[in-house]
Amino acid sequence: MLTNVLKQITSKCSVSKLYCVASFGLSTLGNTQPHVCIVGSGPAGFGVAQTLLKNHEQVQVDMFEKLPVPFGLIRYGVSPDHQDVKNAINGYSQTATSKRFSFFGNIEIGQDVSLTELLSAYHAVVLCYGAQEEATFNISGKNLKNVFSSKQFVGWYNGNPEFQNLDVNLSGKSAVIIGVGNVALDCARMLLKPTEQLQETDITSRALKTLQKSNIKNVYVVGRRGPMQMACTRKELSEVAGLECVNTFVEENCFSKSVETALKSKDLARRKQRRLVAYLQKVSKQVKDDTSEDTKKLYLKLLRSPVALESKNDDLIANVKLIKREMQGEDAFNPTFTDTNVVENLPCDIVVSCIGYQNAVISDDIPFVDGKIMNKNGKVDDRKDLFTCGWCSHGAKGVLADSSNDSLVTGASVLSNLDQLASDKNCNGSNDIVPKILQRGLQITSWKDWKTIDSFEIKRGQKLGKVREKVVSCDEMLQIANEGKSNEANTSEK
Numbered sequence: 001m002l003t004n005v006l007k008q009i010t011s012k013c014s015v016s017k018l019y020c021v022a023s024f025g026l027s028t029l030g031n032t033q034p035h036v037c038i039v040g041s042g043p044a045g046f047g048v049a050q051t052l053l054k055n056h057e058q059v060q061v062d063m064f065e066k067l068p069v070p071f072g073l074i075r076y077g078v079s080p081d082h083q084d085v086k087n088a089i090n091g092y093s094q095t096a097t098s099k100r101f102s103f104f105g106n107i108e109i110g111q112d113v114s115l116t117e118l119l120s121a122y123h124a125v126v127l128c129y130g131a132q133e134e135a136t137f138n139i140s141g142k143n144l145k146n147v148f149s150s151k152q153f154v155g156w157y158n159g160n161p162e163f164q165n166l167d168v169n170l171s172g173k174s175a176v177i178i179g180v181g182n183v184a185l186d187c188a189r190m191l192l193k194p195t196e197q198l199q200e201t202d203i204t205s206r207a208l209k210t211l212q213k214s215n216i217k218n219v220y221v222v223g224r225r226g227p228m229q230m231a232c233t234r235k236e237l238s239e240v241a242g243l244e245c246v247n248t249f250v251e252e253n254c255f256s257k258s259v260e261t262a263l264k265s266k267d268l269a270r271r272k273q274r275r276l277v278a279y280l281q282k283v284s285k286q287v288k289d290d291t292s293e294d295t296k297k298l299y300l301k302l303l304r305s306p307v308a309l310e311s312k313n314d315d316l317i318a319n320v321k322l323i324k325r326e327m328q329g330e331d332a333f334n335p336t337f338t339d340t341n342v343v344e345n346l347p348c349d350i351v352v353s354c355i356g357y358q359n360a361v362i363s364d365d366i367p368f369v370d371g372k373i374m375n376k377n378g379k380v381d382d383r384k385d386l387f388t389c390g391w392c393s394h395g396a397k398g399v400l401a402d403s404s405n406d407s408l409v410t411g412a413s414v415l416s417n418l419d420q421l422a423s424d425k426n427c428n429g430s431n432d433i434v435p436k437i438l439q440r441g442l443q444i445t446s447w448k449d450w451k452t453i454d455s456f457e458i459k460r461g462q463k464l465g466k467v468r469e470k471v472v473s474c475d476e477m478l479q480i481a482n483e484g485k486s487n488e489a490n491t492s493e494k
Contacts, residue, residue: 034059034422035429036414037118039109040128041065042072044390046092047407048126048414053098055415061101062122062430066108067161068445068477069453070096072130075470076160079186080201081193083467096447102430104437105445106478112442113433115365119385121432123421124414127366127373127380127388128407137178137353141309144317145169150183150354157190157207159470161477164206169316170214172349176320178306179354180223181231187352188219189240192296202461202468220299220346222320225337226327227254227277227302228262234276241283241298248298250284262332270333301346303327305339309351320346378410385421387414445481452484453477 036052038045041063049061069075071089078085096103109115109129118125141147146169148156155163175191177184190198195212203211223230227250230237241248255277263274263281280300301322308321324342329335367374367381373388380386389410390403437444445453453471461468471477 034124034418035122035427036061036418037122037125037429037433038063038128039118039125040072040130040390040392041070041103041105042128042130042390043074043088043403044130044407044410045072045126045128046095047404048128048387048389048411049101050091050095051408051411052414052418053095053100055411056418059100059418060429061098063101063103064107064109064113064118065103065105066129068106068474068481069450069471070103070105070447076155076158078158079154079190080158080198080203081189083201086202101447103445103447103450104430104434105450106443106474107437112440113437117433117436121427122385122429123425123427124385124387124418126378126410126414127386127392128390130391137355139306139308141311141317142353144309144311144351145315146317146349147309147351148353150179150187150352153187153352154183157203157211159202159204159207159472161472161474164204164472168207168210168350170210170216170350173215174218174220174346174348175216175350175352176346176348177219177221177352177354178320179231179356180221180300180302181354181356182233182236184221184352184354185232185236185240187354188221188298189243191216191219192240192246192298193243194245194294200466202466202470204470204472205464206472216296216350218297218299220301220320220348222304222306222322222346223300223302224305224325225302226256226332226335227259227280228273228332228335230273230276230280230302232276234272234279237276237279238283241280243296245294246296246298247287248280248283248300250280250300250302254300254302255281256327256332258327258330258332258335261330265333273333303337304344317348317351320348320351322346378406378413379417384417443478445478449481449484453480456480 034056036059038049038061045063049063052059052061063070065072071092074086074088074092095101107113109118115125137149145167148166148168152163152166153168154160156166156168170191175188177188190211191214195208195214198208198211240246259277262270263278265274284300303325304322305325306320307323309317310319310321312318322344324340324344325337326340327335327337366386372394373392374381375388378387378389380388387410389407394406434444454468457468457470463469471480
């Protein structure tokens with residue numbers, strides 16, 4: 001019976017089919033309580049936690065997060081104007097109410113506690129810490145002022161404590177976004193969208209004020225390849241190109257004969273690409289009234305490769321030097337690209353590089369190849385007690401639904417091995433690991449602490465007419481958590 005269930009889960013099927021695992025109760029061996037540690041509190045981490053808790057009556061799930069607060073990518077990666085996506089935290093919060101779930105925040109694995117220590121304390125460890133490092137941007141001028149990575153820029157407006165000291169200067173008129181994925185279009189949209197449409201979101205007040213004073217009128221999105229290779233979704237493109245105040249421009253040579261032929265293809269596997277490019281072609285022909293002072297322009301500069309970032313003489317970005325490229329071959333889905341000798345200069349005042357993320361190595365014991373943890377259905381190669389899920393397992397790609405699917409597959413792998421792992425050794429989970437952490441003088445935040453911080457943010461946001469106003473300092477988060485404990489202690493004494 002169990003074998004059949006696992007086959008259903010690990011096969012490539014729809015989300016609704018994958019959720020069939022929730023209807024099965026998987027037994028435990030004897031009276032041994034399995035202890036599972038999940039590293040990371042984003043969509044992948046909570047997805048695995050949900051799968052384990054729903055399908056094993058005794059498993060204890062402990063979640064470790066390097067920041068004092070949970071939700072990872074949902075809190076600090078999803079754009080403020082995507083509150084419908086951010087509402088995923090409601091389901092995660094429900095999972096956290098389980099008596100067999102514990103949250104340990106403000107603890108960084110690989111720095112505050114080692115992976116080896118976790119593997120000694122738990123029957124299974126699941127790595128769900130995402131892609132923490134930025135992809136390398138190896139061209140001259142990358143360290144000029146007002147040149148940012150997407151991790152920095154997105155973290156800045158989303159309230160990630162690591163990037164709150166960023167000096168984002170939007171006094172100029174032109175911005176260049178390098179990359180054509182969803183994150184690139186998020187950044188473009190934040191620069192072009194009327195700020196009154198952001199006022200009630202959870203964007204930080206500081207970022208909102210900066211955007212309100214912005215003089216940016218032109219945003220150039222630069223991609224190395226052709227239209228059929230754009231990594232964004234049609235929805236993401238429409239959310240910026242469809243803004244009333246934005247005109248979208250694409251050079252006609254992007255819609256070559258081979259692209260036009262590809263648009264007529266009946267291949268269902270290419271449907272998403274065709275719909276994206278057909279929409280791009282449509283909006284590029286719909287020029288809106290540009291006489292208004294509020295009108296802004298989005299330029300998609302495809303078939304360009306950035307080769308240098310240049311300043312005038314003050315270390316401030318002033319120009320992006322590009323090499324034009326050619327697309328060759330009759331198949332627009334699988335063309336070849338070659339650089340030409342044609343140089344193009346793109347004057348600009350800010351650059352955001354959105355060329356992706358890569359994994360951080362938190363232990364030499366983890367097998368990495370091409371920036372991904374080697375695994376099969378979430379089980380790390382050559383390890384019986386180590387698993388992985390999300391971006392750290394397959395790279396920084398996909399949307400929330402992909403993480404949900406991935407977490408079900410990894411969860412099934414853990415479940416299929418868990419009872420045997422629990423019978424192989426005695427583990428006490430957090431009872432073993434937490435005392436060690438506390439002895440090192442580190443403060444741990446609990447789920448109760450998060451709820452205190454959450455309440456503080458919501459109340460502060462309500463005063464500003466926002467869904468929440470995030471606390472953007474780890475020290476302040478810890479202070480709020482401590483004050484909550486102190487108030488609770490004083491109340492109980494009365």
